[in-house]
Amino acid sequence: MNGILLLIPFALGLGLAGLAAFFWAVRDGQFEDLDGASMRILIEDDRDD
Amino acid sequence: MNAPVVIRRDDSLTTTDLTVEGVHCASCIAKIEGGLHALPGIATARMNLSTHRLHVAHAPAIDAATLVRTVEGLGFRAHPFAAAESTGEDSERRRLLLALGVAGFAAMNIMLLSVSVWSGADEATRGLFHWLSALIAIPAVAFAGRPFFTNAWSALRRGRTNMDVPISIGVVLTTLMSLYETATGGEHAYFDGAVMLLFFLLAGRFLDSVMRARARDSVAALLHQVPADALVLAADGSSSRRPIADLRPDERVLVAAGERIPVDGIVETGTSLVDRSLVTGESAPDPVEADGEVLAGTINVAAPLVIRVTRTGDDTAIADIARLMETAHQVKSRYVRIADRASRLYAPAVHTLAALSFLGWLIAGAGVHQAATIGVAVLIITCPCALGLAVPIAHVVASGAFMRAGMLVKDGSAIERLSRVDTVLLDKTGTTTLGRFVPVSGMPDDVATLSILFTLARGSTHPMSRAIAMAAQQAGAVALPAAYLSEQAGLGLEGEIAGVHCRLGRPDWIAGDGALDYDRTAIAYRVGEQPPHLVVLRDETRPDAAEAIARLHRSRLTVEMLSGDTPAAVAELAATLGVAAQARMSPGDKYDYVRKLQAAGHHVLMVGDGLNDGPALKSAEVAMAPGNASDVGTLAADIVFLGDRLMPVPLALAAARRTMTVVRQNFALAIGYNAIAVPLAILGQVTPLIAAAAMSGSSLLVVANALRLRGAVR
Numbered sequence: 001m002n003g004i005l006l007l008i009p010f011a012l013g014l015g016l017a018g019l020a021a022f023f024w025a026v027r028d029g030q031f032e033d034l035d036g037a038s039m040r041i042l043i044e045d046d047r048d049d
Numbered sequence: 050m051n052a053p054v055v056i057r058r059d060d061s062l063t064t065t066d067l068t069v070e071g072v073h074c075a076s077c078i079a080k081i082e083g084g085l086h087a088l089p090g091i092a093t094a095r096m097n098l099s100t101h102r103l104h105v106a107h108a109p110a111i112d113a114a115t116l117v118r119t120v121e122g123l124g125f126r127a128h129p130f131a132a133a134e135s136t137g138e139d140s141e142r143r144r145l146l147l148a149l150g151v152a153g154f155a156a157m158n159i160m161l162l163s164v165s166v167w168s169g170a171d172e173a174t175r176g177l178f179h180w181l182s183a184l185i186a187i188p189a190v191a192f193a194g195r196p197f198f199t200n201a202w203s204a205l206r207r208g209r210t211n212m213d214v215p216i217s218i219g220v221v222l223t224t225l226m227s228l229y230e231t232a233t234g235g236e237h238a239y240f241d242g243a244v245m246l247l248f249f250l251l252a253g254r255f256l257d258s259v260m261r262a263r264a265r266d267s268v269a270a271l272l273h274q275v276p277a278d279a280l281v282l283a284a285d286g287s288s289s290r291r292p293i294a295d296l297r298p299d300e301r302v303l304v305a306a307g308e309r310i311p312v313d314g315i316v317e318t319g320t321s322l323v324d325r326s327l328v329t330g331e332s333a334p335d336p337v338e339a340d341g342e343v344l345a346g347t348i349n350v351a352a353p354l355v356i357r358v359t360r361t362g363d364d365t366a367i368a369d370i371a372r373l374m375e376t377a378h379q380v381k382s383r384y385v386r387i388a389d390r391a392s393r394l395y396a397p398a399v400h401t402l403a404a405l406s407f408l409g410w411l412i413a414g415a416g417v418h419q420a421a422t423i424g425v426a427v428l429i430i431t432c433p434c435a436l437g438l439a440v441p442i443a444h445v446v447a448s449g450a451f452m453r454a455g456m457l458v459k460d461g462s463a464i465e466r467l468s469r470v471d472t473v474l475l476d477k478t479g480t481t482t483l484g485r486f487v488p489v490s491g492m493p494d495d496v497a498t499l500s501i502l503f504t505l506a507r508g509s510t511h512p513m514s515r516a517i518a519m520a521a522q523q524a525g526a527v528a529l530p531a532a533y534l535s536e537q538a539g540l541g542l543e544g545e546i547a548g549v550h551c552r553l554g555r556p557d558w559i560a561g562d563g564a565l566d567y568d569r570t571a572i573a574y575r576v577g578e579q580p581p582h583l584v585v586l587r588d589e590t591r592p593d594a595a596e597a598i599a600r601l602h603r604s605r606l607t608v609e610m611l612s613g614d615t616p617a618a619v620a621e622l623a624a625t626l627g628v629a630a631q632a633r634m635s636p637g638d639k640y641d642y643v644r645k646l647q648a649a650g651h652h653v654l655m656v657g658d659g660l661n662d663g664p665a666l667k668s669a670e671v672a673m674a675p676g677n678a679s680d681v682g683t684l685a686a687d688i689v690f691l692g693d694r695l696m697p698v699p700l701a702l703a704a705a706r707r708t709m710t711v712v713r714q715n716f717a718l719a720i721g722y723n724a725i726a727v728p729l730a731i732l733g734q735v736t737p738l739i740a741a742a743a744m745s746g747s748s749l750l751v752v753a754n755a756l757r758l759r760g761a762v763r
Contacts (some may be wrong), residue, residue, distance in 0.1 A: 004174075008181065015158050022150045031146055036098030042075035 062092050065113050067103040069120055069127045072096060077125070084476075085116070113721065114637040125470045142258045148193040149255050152248040156241065157188030162740070163241040167738050172234075172482045177240045179231040179558070186240035190224050193247045196254065202749055212392035212437070215399045219428040220246060228427045237422075239429060242740045246432050249748050253437035256445045259462060279304075279311040282355065296361045304349045305354060312358045313365045316341045319354035323347050324512075334512065336740065349354040351509075369634050370663055375522070388440040395436065403427040423733045430730040430740055431723055439715035447708040454762040455691040456701055463687030465712075466671045467705035469652045473601055473698065474643065474665070477612035477619055478655035480675060482588045483693060484658065486516035491584035492524070499526040501576055505542045505553040508534045513572050513586055514553065541572075549577045556583060590622065597695040598626050604702060607651075607679065611639050614663050639665035655697055658682040673698060704761040711758055715751045722747040 025031065069081065078096045081103065085094035090108035097104065097378010105116055120127040162178040170178060203212035220243050227238040275608045278292045279302040288303065296302070301317060304310050310323070322334035325347045334350045337343060343356060345365040362368065407424035411417070429663065444461035451458045458464060475481050493499055502524035506518035534544035550557050552575050559573040560581040575581040591597075601608050610630040612619045623630035634642070639657075643665045646653050655669035656664065659682055666672035666685040674686035683689050691695035726743045729735050735743075 011161065012158060012181075012185075015154055019150060019154045022154075023147060026146050026150070033097040033142075036078060036096065039075040039078060039098060042582060043079040 061108065061154045062106045063109050064106045065116055066125045067105070067113070067116060067120060069096065069101055069103050069125050072098060072101060072125060072206050080123055081120060083124060085119060086120055086204055088115075103656045107220070113437075128495040142255070145196060145251060145255045145258055145619065148196055149248065150483045151189050152193035152244055152251050155185050156244045158185050158250045159241045159244055163741070164739065165239075175236075176231070176234055179227075179240075180238040182238060183228055183231050186224060186244050187228070189244055190247065193244075193251060194220055197247075197250070203379060212396060215396050215428065216246075216432060217277075219243075219399075219425075219432045222425050223429050226337050228424065231401075237737050239425075239737050239740060242429050242737060242744065245741060245744055246429065249744070250432075250437045253441045256441040260446070291331060291359055296358050298358050298360070300358045302356050302358060304354050305413055306349060306352050307573070308349055310345055310347050310349055310354075311345050312356065313345050313360040314343055314356040316343060317355045317357045319352060321352040321354050321430060322350040324350050345544065350483050370661075381700060388436075391436065391716065399428065399431045402431065402727065402731075409731075410733070419733070423730070426733070426735045426740070427727065427730045430726045430743065435719035435722060435751045436716070438748055438751050439719055440712055442752050443708055443712045443715060443758060446755045446758040447704060447711075447761050450759055450761045451688070451704065451738060454697065454700060454704075456762070457689045457691075458687070458698050459689070463671055464705045464708050465653065466701060467688070468654075468709040470606070470654040470671060470702060470705075471704075472607045472646055472651045473656065474639075474646075474669070474699075475598075475610045475628070476607065476655075476659065477610055477614055477630075478588060479624060479658035480662075481498065481592050481594055481610060481622065481695065484588065484675075486513050486586040487589045488520045488584050488591075489517060489587045491582060492517075493582070496525055496527075498576060499524050500529050500572055501546050501549070501551055502526065502553060504529045504531055504546050505534070505544055505551060505574070508544070509536050516586055517553070517572065517584065550617050551576045556581075591627070591693060591695040594695045595626050597699050598628055600696075600699040601702070602627075604699065606702070611657075611665070636661045636664050643668045654698075654702070657686075673701065700762050703763070704758075707761045708758055711755055715754055718750055718754060722750075 028038075072078065072081065072168065078098065078110045081096050082094045085091050085103075085105060088111070092106040092108075093104075094106075095104045096102075103120065107116070117127045166175050166178050197213045197220070200211065202219040203216060204211045223239045223243040227240050227243070228238075228543060230238050279292050279296060281291050281296065282288050282290055282301045282303055295377050296312060302312065302314070316337055316339050318339060320336070323337050323343055324334045325344065337354070343349075343354070344367065345361075346367040355576040382411070403424045406427045407420050409435045410420035410423050415423075441461065444464055447464055448458040448461070469744045478484055492504065500522045503518055503521035506514040506521065507528070509515075529546050532545035532548075534542065534546075536542050537554070537558075540558040543550070543554075545550040545551075548588050554572065554574075556571055556573040559575050571583050571585045575582050575584050598608055609625075610619065610623050610628050611634050612632055613628065613634055613636075614632060619630045619632035631642070639655075639662060643653050643655060647668075647670070653669040654671045654673065655665050655671045657666050658674050662674075662682055663685050666674065671688070672686040673688045673690060674682040676683070676689055676691035688701055690701070721748045722743065726735070726739075730737070
């Protein structure tokens with residue numbers, strides 16, 4: 001029983017962290033241009049920013 | 050590193066959005082973003098490939114015109130994007146994505162707890178797990194269910210019903226019943242089912258909205274074709290740039306060579322060539338002289354013209370076409386998609402079934418609690434998981450297959466509409482043909498003469514001389530130093546190259562009337578005192594046009610060609626390809642013709658490229674345009690095909706029919722699943738485990754079936 005009391009909040013916390021990261025990514029516009037994202041990995045970029 | 054430079058909340062920056070055309074690869078993105086970053090005062094530049102929109106944050110000193118010029122200097126066409134056009138569609142898609150994320154998170158975590166319950170957790174643990182599930186499920190349902198609840202509510206308020214009504218009732222009742230079970234220490238809670246249902250349904254909705262987001266309104270792009278200002282000549286000889294909205298009839302404007310004509314008007318002085326392809330679709334520019342009529346949006350190719358304004362703004366021919374297209378768009382949106390038709394039958398059936406099971410068990414002597422449990426089980430088991438995925442997943446997989454075959458599908462329902470087509474209308478110039486001239490005979494063989502032609506021809510933007518320049522360059526010509534080079538409007542080019550006087554242009558200008566014999570589009574050249582030579586050019590037919598049309602005929606489709614060109618030019622091509630044809634059709638004629646066919650009960654696919662096809666493209670059931678079409682053509686079309694071949698047209702039709710077969714199979718699967726699961730639910734045999742397995746099982750089956758469409762385009 002003690003294991004459960006520790007593990008369940010832990011599992012939920014990890015899940016919530018993932019969810020929060022997902023919300024951040026959506027709000028940040030990372031899902032706005034899926035076509036572009038698939039192309040951008042091909043850009044050879046030597047700009048130093 | 051190609052993430053945007055993050056400079057936030059800096060008040061000294063303003064932002065500008067541009068629409069950029071012709072961006073389709075990684076190096077285009079790199080070129081545009083890199084090119085703008087090189088400009089001082091630019092903080093960030095981000096090219097969005099999905100929307101073809103460029104977002105720039107920059108110092109206020111830089112104006113939109115500078116940005117447009119910079120992007121155009123990089124080789125792309127750009128125009129400022131009015132922020133007001135930003136649609137609610139984007140924010141709706143974002144809301145769906147967030148809801149999908151929440152439903153996915155909740156479904157996974159609740160399932161984790163549910164598996165323990167199913168594998169035999171005892172009294173106290175089960176109670177704890179149910180409470181934990183409720184803790185996750187209730188906020189998740191409240192958040193992720195909103196898209197359904199609001200739709201259902203607005204339908205109910207108007208006294209109607211839609212797919213969202215049974216979904217909302219099912220989810221809410223299931224959640225409430227599970228909460229009651231949890232509070233009373235009951236054995237079965239359906240939190241996992243309710244949340245998983247939302248997850249699958251949201252996945253379907255999200256895919257659907259991704260498909261729809263690609264469809265853009267074309268009317269705005271049409272009016273981009275008219276310049277915003279014009280150089281006005283006053284009576285006293287002075288000139289000033291004024292916005293075209295301020296122009297009045299009888300004022301005079303000066304249009305330089307290469308500029309778009311901003312108004313409808315009459316030429317006062319000047320002789321030039323006008324590229325009317327935007328309006329008529331004809332590829333060769335027409336000569337104009339004093340008293341000739343010119344239309345807004347067409348391009349003055351050769352020499353400056355002074356034009357007396359007759360009509361501006363909303364009165365111009367191009368604005369008329371825009372209005373025609375807007376009307377046509379309303380016709381198309383009346384099409385009811387198959388998923389919507391299914392849901393109209395579905396919602397009442399589900400409600401009746403659930404209510405009947407509840408009443409039936411009451412009459413048979415069961416308690417209210419048991420009867421309600423069974424009624425809710427029927428609602429949740431019939432919830433259209435697989436049905437909600439059946440159509441969008443097939444559309445998404447099929448449009449992926451279309452894309453690999455070089456066709457971009459802008460709207461999922463286009464595939465549906467395409468599958469019903471029985472008549473195909475083809476435009477001639479630019480659609481059946483490539484829309485560009487190719488020399489077919491008379492090009493010189495020796496590199497010396499080719500190089501002279503190349504040097505002359507690249508001095509002009511006339512389509513024929515561009516064709517000569519391109520052909521010469523491919524044959525190995527190099528540019529030679531020219532002592533002088535000049536273009537005679539409407540006649541041709543002359544110059545002194547490598548010490549020799551030479552000319553390239555209209556055959557009668559080069560050699561005098563009747564000296565050269567020709568019956569087609571041709572251009573002549575003369576080097577020094579050598580005899581003149583004739584180069585015959587033709588707007589080449591797409592290489593596989595005959596084959597593609599034969600395949601359309603084999604699929605029992607009626608094929609016709611509509612063109613704004615002369616009857617002679619149209620008849621010749623139509624005879625070679627074996628199709629019926631109509632010549633000299635104005636944009637309005639094409640539109641009327643499509644409407645007439647539709648009134649006679651035909652389903653029409655219009656394939657066209659120019660502005661002159663715009664209204665017809667919009668009014669046809671489905672429209673396709675080649676990738677090199679005018680903006681209006683590309684935007685009015687549902688499907689854009691790339692490359693020089695016409696074969697994508699029959700391929701798309703065949704693939705659309707395959708897609709609809711799979712959609713129907715998916716419906717059959719979803720209904721078959723209900724036919725098995727519903728009797729179980731009515732008999733009270735459904736546990737949360739069975740509900741979860743049935744729901745995900747049927748959804749996976751539908752997805753797997755749709756994946757067969759990956760090779761649909763063949």
